[in-house]
Structures are given as structure tokens and as C-alpha cells.
Amino acid sequence: MDPVLAVLAVFAALMLAGLGIRLIYIARAEPRKRMLHAYSQQVGLALVPEIVPELSSRIYRRERAGVVGSMVGLVPGVALLVLTDGSQNPWNGLVVLVAMTVGSTVALIGNDSRSAFAPVAEVPRLARSASPGLADYVTPLDRAFSLGLLGLATLGYATVLGVIAINPERVFDDVSVRTILWPAGLLLALAAAASLVTWAAANALLGRGQPAGTYIQLAWSDAFRSTTLRSLVGIPGIIAAVSSCVLFLSLSEAINRPARGSIGEILVGSFTIMGPVLFVALLSWSLTSMRNRNTTHYLRRLWPETAVELDRHRARGAVDDQPDADNRTKTSA
Incomplete structure (x- = not known):
């Protein structure tokens, strides 16, 4: 058996096992309570007793959906590598992570969208004076970074295509260009x-x-809604960044022992x-997007x-003392 395929099979099995254990673990009451408390701190809202059961159930469904989605995505990711010989380069394993x-x-x-699109009963409800837009839920930096990564990935892929077409000093004569380009090209598309x-999905939501x-x-x-839209906006940037990583790392592996001072080197x-x-940039962006200024952006807008009270409490170091959920600007709602 091909060593790379063996490693890939072991990795997939371990990931499925780990995700399965996670699925069983979060079904317990105590982990669900911790998840809800962590999310409350992340979004800057207090846990009001009368809606805690509803919030706990919703957080659990979100976490369960994420785990099941990862398990479902793992299978076609591995199958794609095996069926298209993408496993010949270890870096193409990033396709599975994507x-x-x-x-x-x-x-x-x-x-998260299921509740938004489900029919609701005709009961008295609050109404906003103006409908919030994407900018009220997602920071400009998140949107710009995602589109910027897509633009850079496209530029990088076009540049590499040009270099291969020119084939300086014939460094690509012994290289399977198809094996190099298809994973990155597929991810970029x-x-x-x-x-x-x-x-389209953000506008529909x-x-x-x-x-x-x-x-x-x-x-x-x-x-x-803010959490959902922030995840949604980040998808193109994540895929584009991994596309560039796969492309550059595959090319560095493909050109074997170039002469010193040559174009190949x-x-x-x-x-x-x-x-x-690019990988570090993507990781840094992921960590930055979880900062309080990002996760509570919707509070500052809506x-x-x-948001002012939350900042005041955090400035005093009162991590567990969250603002009262009723003390808010009702005119913005």
C-alpha cells in the first residue's frame, strides 16, 4: 500500500474517532453548560434564566451540526484525493482539512438558518426601525480579508501558470504539471x-x-446571526488561502535539486x-476574528x-460580571 495513502487512512480514521467521541461528549449536560457560558462571554450577553434552556438547546444543536459537518466533509475530501491521485503530494492533504x-x-x-426560515406564529413581536445589514454583523476587516485572500490566490495562481508556460531553464520538464495544478485550481474555483x-446566502438570511x-x-x-454571518463570510478566504498553500508547497516539492543560482532554485x-x-496569515486571521472587538461588533452597531457597559466591565476586569441584557438602546431595536 502506498505510504501516503496509509498515513491518510490512519489520519481519517483518527479524525472520525475523535469527532465521534466529541459528539458523545457534548451530549452531556455539563459540557453543554460550559459551552453556553463560553458563548455568552464571547458575544457579550448575559445568561437570563428564563431563556437558558432554549439557549442551551440551540448551542448544543450548533455544536452537533459542526461536528457532523466535519465528519461528512472528511469522507469526500479523502475520496477526492484517492480518486484523483492527489495523495501523491503530502501537501494536498490540506484539501481534506478544507x-x-x-x-x-x-x-x-x-x-442557524433553519430557525430563521421556519414559519412563526402570529403573535406580538418587536420591530426594528430599520433592517440591519451585513455591516452590522461582520466587521469590514473580516470582509476585506476574505476577499483579499481570494484576489491574492487568483493572482498567485495566474503567475504560476505563466511561469510554467515559460518554463525557465526547463525546470518543469520532469514535473507532472497536472498533479501540481489540479488541487490548487480546484480549491481556487x-x-x-x-x-x-x-x-447570496447572506442576503437571503x-x-x-x-x-x-x-x-x-x-x-x-x-x-x-452575527456568528453565522461571520462564518459565512470567511469561507471564500479560507479556501483561497489553502489553495495558495497547496500550490506553492506542491511546486517546491516538485522541483528536485535545482542548480545553485538557477531560476529553479x-x-x-x-x-x-x-x-x-500564507498559512500563518490565515491562522493569524482566524485568531484575530475571535477577538472581542469582532465577536461583539454587532453589539456596537445594534x-x-x-457595548459601552460591556467595555466598562471588561476594563475593570470583571470578566464574570456581564451587563444586564435589558439595559440597552431600545430605539435601535
């Missing part, structure tokens, strides 16, 4: 398609109402550097008084 990430995100979006799909009988329910609805050096740089 498939898991996309599967998890799509499952989360589907779970998927990223471009994802940018259109996510734009924003076009739906948020049935709520109290300001507490409406604020929590905004929190969940320069290409290998640049490819070897750019892959990790519930400014609550």
Missing part, C-alpha cells in the same frame, strides 16, 4: 464559487425577520517561503449602550 472546514461551516449555517454562494417578543430574545438572535525558495507565510 473539506472538513467547509462541511462544518455549511452545517452550522444550515442549522471552489473559493470563487463560494464567494458568490455566500453573498438578512432578508428574513427575527421574531422576538423581548429585547433579550432579539439581542440573542442578533448574536447567533529561486522558484523553490519563493514557493517554500510563500506557502508557510446595541451601543450594552
